Amino acid sequence: MEWRNFYLDLILVPSAILSSLFYHVWLWYTVKRRPDRTYIAMNAAGQSAWINHILTDNDKKNVLAIQTLRNNIMGATLTATTSVLICCGLLAFASKDYDADKPDKLKIESKCSFLLLAFLSVFLCQTLSIACLTQVNILINILAGDTTPVRRYRVTELLGKGIFLCNVGNRVFFSTLPLVLWIFGPVLVFVCSVGVVVVLYSVDVVGDEKGAVGAEGGGMVQP
Structure with a gap:
């Protein structure tokens, strides 16, 4: 029976991890070859357009920019907090005194x-994402000034990094x-990983094969 459990662990758990890895x-x-088929490429292509749209009439849209970035920061904060709570639960579970023998406890x-390790990686990605989005939150309204030393493409690049780190953190969270x-x-x-x-x-x-983002769409395309 013990060998059977070990055999299932050896087969099903790596298969679950590989299924998520192969999918990503x-x-x-x-995303690189057919950006018109993914929403990730669609969102990436819209980042630069969003900044340009906000700066068109910044006096009226500056609050909209702050609220949009705040929503992204709140989402990253929720995932980071959930990861920390799960880590605390795992630490409490692992430190509990078991009646089982030493090999089972070691397992x-x-x-x-x-x-x-996986959930701490999620926490790291999300906190870095929050840091990047917080900087964009400050710089987005400075771009409207005439004498600002900040360049628009730098803010767009920073926004792309923040959203990319948030996506990576979410993917690791869902896969873990x-x-x-x-x-x-x-x-x-295995069953839950496939699901x-x-x-x-x-x-x-x-869903539509034609998609909404053509190959000529601009912006930053990141997985």
């Missing part, structure tokens, strides 16, 4: 250590969340 490799390739601690169920067995991990990939595909891919 395919998504990155699609549980190894699983918790892997999950802690099914691994929390690893404590209860590898079958749930997450299906959900992400429905969110990422444009």
